[in-house]
Structures are given as structure tokens and as C-alpha cells.
Amino acid sequence: MLAPKDDHKHTPVQNNRPSSKELTEDELTCLKDKACNLSASKDECNTYSRCNWTTTDGKEECSIRTPCEDLDVYDCVKSDYCDFNVDGKGTCTYKTNVKGEIFNEDAKANRYCFKNNPEYIEDDPKGEYVEDSDYKKCTVACGSNPTEVCSENCKKDAINRLSCNTVEGMKYENRICRKDKLYKMSSIKKTNPKCLKVAQHSHNNPNEAGYIPHTPGYRTPHTFKINDDQKLRFIFNSFLILFIILLNAGIIKLFKN
Numbered sequence: 001m002l003a004p005k006d007d008h009k010h011t012p013v014q015n016n017r018p019s020s021k022e023l024t025e026d027e028l029t030c031l032k033d034k035a036c037n038l039s040a041s042k043d044e045c046n047t048y049s050r051c052n053w054t055t056t057d058g059k060e061e062c063s064i065r066t067p068c069e070d071l072d073v074y075d076c077v078k079s080d081y082c083d084f085n086v087d088g089k090g091t092c093t094y095k096t097n098v099k100g101e102i103f104n105e106d107a108k109a110n111r112y113c114f115k116n117n118p119e120y121i122e123d124d125p126k127g128e129y130v131e132d133s134d135y136k137k138c139t140v141a142c143g144s145n146p147t148e149v150c151s152e153n154c155k156k157d158a159i160n161r162l163s164c165n166t167v168e169g170m171k172y173e174n175r176i177c178r179k180d181k182l183y184k185m186s187s188i189k190k191t192n193p194k195c196l197k198v199a200q201h202s203h204n205n206p207n208e209a210g211y212i213p214h215t216p217g218y219r220t221p222h223t224f225k226i227n228d229d230q231k232l233r234f235i236f237n238s239f240l241i242l243f244i245i246l247l248n249a250g251i252i253k254l255f256k257n
Contacts, residue, residue, distance in 0.1 A: 027113050027114060030112070030113035031050075031110060031113050032050060032064065032067060033064050034109055034110075034112050034113055035048045035050070035051055035108070035109035035110065035112075035130075036048065036050065036051040036062045036063065036064045037062075038109050038112070038130055038132045038133075039051060039062040039109070039130070039131065039132070040062070040131055040132050040133045040135065040136040041131040041136060042060070043131065044062070044130060044131035044132075045062035047108065048109070049065075049081050049094045049095065050064060050065050050067065050081075050094065051063070051064065051065065052064075052065050065081060068081070068082035068083075068092045068093055068094050069091065069092060069093070071092050073092075076092035079092075081094060081095055082094060082095060083095050108128055108129075108130055108162070109130045111162065111166040112162075112165060112166055114166070115166055115167065115168040116166070116168075117163065117166045117167045118167070119167060120163055120164045120167050120170060120177045121163050122160055122163075122177075123156060123159060123160065124159045124160070124162065124163040126159075127155075127159060128159065128162065129155055129158035129159045129161070129162050130158060130161075130162055131158070132158070132161075134157075134158070134161065135154055135155075135157075135158040138153075138154035138157065138158075139151065139154050142154060157175060160172065160175070160177065163177075164177035
């Protein structure tokens with residue numbers, strides 16, 4: 001209060017909110033496997049750098065490639081989907097110029113991970129869709145009646161499914177976009193984590209149950225230790241008694257007058 005205003009140092013508030021370029025752990029995990037798990041056709045699978053169409057025991061499926069960051073230098077250099085040291089930090093990263101940027105938020109199945117569509121738009125004007133298992137079933141059903149109308153209906157349904165499922169809290173079922181019943185329950189679990197009680201333990205007596213020895217280098221902190229200051233207590237009590245005496249004297253004088 002006594003210092004001039006010019007002497008005050010104002011520290012700006014730091015905004016720790018992650019930028020739009022930073023990915024959460026859930027988004028990163030989703031991006032690494034979601035597109036591969038959804039892809040039911042070779043063309044769809046091969047549009048993603050982290051996916052690879054494989055045939056095992058006659059069964060074709062879209063598998064997840066070994067993440068570039070998990071490859072050693074030799075495997076990274078000979079890989080057809082990774083680059084080594086492109087950022088000058090000696091790291092192995094995906095080739096973004098092969099099949100498009102791996103973490104493009106608006107690219108097809110990637111939108112499932114970000115859930116950043118503001119609303120469901122029927123017949124999404126982008127015309128973008130994912131060739132997932134439902135789309136494949138639809139096209140197979142059209143095989144017995146291969147008409148252009150049937151094929152277009154499969155695409156339309158796939159477009160609506162992608163548009164709906166990438167809106168947070170919504171789910172596409174039976175060709176209707178509606179609120180996901182399970183979403184509310186999952187959001188409650190995330191926002192209300194259980195607080196675990198600290199188990200009964202002791203640091204002082206080795207014979208007590210739950211004894212846990214102090215870690216090496218430990219010492220009892222004294223910075224915020226509260227002590228019973230006898231002098232301060234005496235001064236406080238003196239002022240309190242003096243205040244009561246003066247108050248009583250004032251009241252007595254008031255009544256005499």
C-alpha cells in the first residue's frame with residue numbers, strides 16, 4: 001500500500017489452455033487406430049498413412065502400421081511411410097506428403113476423434129464419407145440389384161453417418177441422428193472421478209501397522225509449521241481484557257449520566 005503504483009510489478013496471467021494444434025492423449029490414441037478400425041475397403045484403408053491393407057490366412061483387413069515414433073533409425077529410413085529427422089530433432093515422423101496430413105482434423109475418419117462438428121447436417125455438402133462396414137454391407141446388398149440409385153443411397157447414408165457421429169453426444173442409428181444415451185453416462189464418469197481415501201499409515205513407529213519409511217533425504221518441513229507463541233497469546237489476551245474493562249467503564253458512565 002505504501003509503495004507507489006509505478007513500483008508494482010504486474011505479472012501477466014499465463015493461459016495454459018492447449019492450442020488447437022495440440023492434441024490430447026485421447027485424440028492422439030484415437031487418431032492412431034480409429035481410421036484403420038473403421039476402414040472396410042482397401043481404397044479407404046490406403047488413404048491413411050498409419051494404416052495398411054493386409055491379407056492374413058485369406059482374410060483381408062485394415063491393420064495399424066507400427067507408429068513412426070516407435071521405429072528405430074534403420075527401420076524409419078527404409079520405411080515407405082515415415083521420414084527421419086525431417087524436423088531437425090532426430091525423430092521419426094509420418095510422411096505427410098504421401099497420403100495427406102495424418103492429423104488433419106477435417107479429413108474423413110479423423111473427424112471421429114475430434115467431435116468438433118457444431119451440428120448435424122443432413123446430406124453433408126462436403127460429400128465426404130468413410131467406407132466402413134455399414135457402407136460395405138450396403139454396397140454388397142446392391143450387388144444383387146446394381147443400380148446407380150442404390151449406390152447413391154449407400155453414399156448418402158454414409159455421408160449422414162459421418163456427419164452425425166462426429167457431433168459430440170450424437171449417434172446415427174437406423175438412418176436417424178439422435179442423442180447418444182451412453183454419452184451422458186460416460187461424461188458423468190469423466191467429470192466426477194472418485195476420490196480415494198489415504199490408507200492408514202505411519203512414518204514414525206516401525207512397529208505400527210502400515211508403517212512406511214521416509215524417502216531418503218526427507219526432512220520435516222518448517223516453512224509453514226504453526227507454533228503456539230506464548231508472548232503473542234499474552235499480548236492478545238491483555239488487549240482483550242483491556243477492551244472489556246474500558247467497555248464496562250463506558251457503559252457505567254453512560255448510565256450515571
